[in-house]
Amino acid sequence: xxxxxxxxxxxxxxxxxxxxxxxxxxxxxxxxxxxxxxxxxxxxxxxxxxxxxxxxxxxxxxxxxxxxxxxxxxxxxxxxxxxxxxxxxxxxxxxxxxxxxxxxxxxxxxxxxxx
Amino acid sequence: xxxxxxxxxxxxxxxxxxxxxxxxxxxxxxxxxxxxxxxxxxxxxxxxxxxxxxxxxxxxxxxxxxxxxxxxxxxxxxxxxxxxxxxxxxxxxxxxxxxxxxxxxxxxxxx
Numbered sequence: 440x441x442x443x444x445x446x447x448x449x450x451x452x453x454x455x456x457x458x459x460x461x462x463x464x465x466x467x468x469x470x471x472x473x474x475x476x477x478x479x480x481x482x483x484x485x486x487x488x489x490x491x492x493x494x495x496x497x498x499x500x501x502x503x504x505x506x507x508x509x510x511x512x513x514x515x516x517x518x519x520x521x522x523x524x525x526x527x528x529x530x531x532x533x534x535x536x537x538x539x540x541x542x543x544x545x546x547x548x549x550x551x552x553x554x
Numbered sequence: 555x556x557x558x559x560x561x562x563x564x565x566x567x568x569x570x571x572x573x574x575x576x577x578x579x580x581x582x583x584x585x586x587x588x589x590x591x592x593x594x595x596x597x598x599x600x601x602x603x604x605x606x607x608x609x610x611x612x613x614x615x616x617x618x619x620x621x622x623x624x625x626x627x628x629x630x631x632x633x634x635x636x637x638x639x640x641x642x643x644x645x646x647x648x649x650x651x652x653x654x655x656x657x658x659x660x661x662x663x664x665x
Contacts, residue, residue: 443596474655481560482597482642482655495652529596541585541646541653545596 441466443546445530451552457518460549462530464511470494470536471513472543473505476527485528488513489536517551525553560643560656567633568664575641575659576627583645586619586626587653591640600641601628633663 444463452458464471472495473485484497488507505515511532517524527550531543560577567573577586585604589597601612603619603626610617616629626643643656 472653479657481657482644484652484654487652495650531596536651541587541644541651542599542602543597543653545589545598547594547596 443530443532443544445528445546445549447549448547449550449552451554452520453554454520454522456520457516458520458551459514459516460528460530460551462513462515462532462546464513464530464532465544468532468534468544469511470533471507471511472531472533472536473513473515474529474531475499476529476548477525482529485515487536494536520553522553525551527551558643558645558654558656560659562659563657564660564662566662566664569633569635571633573630573633573637573661574627575643576625577643577645577656578625579645579654580624581645582623582648583654584623584648585646586617587644587646588615588617588626588628589642589644589655591642591658593639597640597642630661633661635663635665637661638663 446461470489472487474482487495491507502518507513527548529548531545587602588600591597601617606623607621608619614631640658644653
């Protein structure tokens, strides 16, 4: 069974640019969550999508957005990049998301560096 | 917002030693989970706890859901080099179902 796939794995951008990250969940999983991981801050919740609808949102500015497609694949976008956006962005999938048991299956992440 | 306080932040131990880490919260959680993240990988679920007072083992790992529903601990017995990584606790908000993660405990094991 294929795991959660995130692309790209690594990318470098400059301040002011925008970036789009992609996540393909495990087959049959309808929920996709996104987390930002930085040293010392742990995993900060960005948002959760279920059946193409944003169901939960974290405390991030509007520059961070996402969407989910009918095949459950998800993308997140960060516009007007800032240096502080440098982080590992993790995508996690589950069958029913936060209505479920809380078990998430994570991808390997996309490491974004903003210069 | 909700926060989890996870301690210690880091540990450097000798192979064979036991390890203990814990998480506390100001909020009540329905579920406590413990994840491990190996270098270059995403976190992987180790143990899930669903009832206050529940004590669950997974091999050398033992975790407990605090009776107040505001804390949890994870013990690793007889540590080995492959235990190296970052351990995260996570609590599931009883209202929204959202998972809140702790800051992580970085474990290093000296052979």
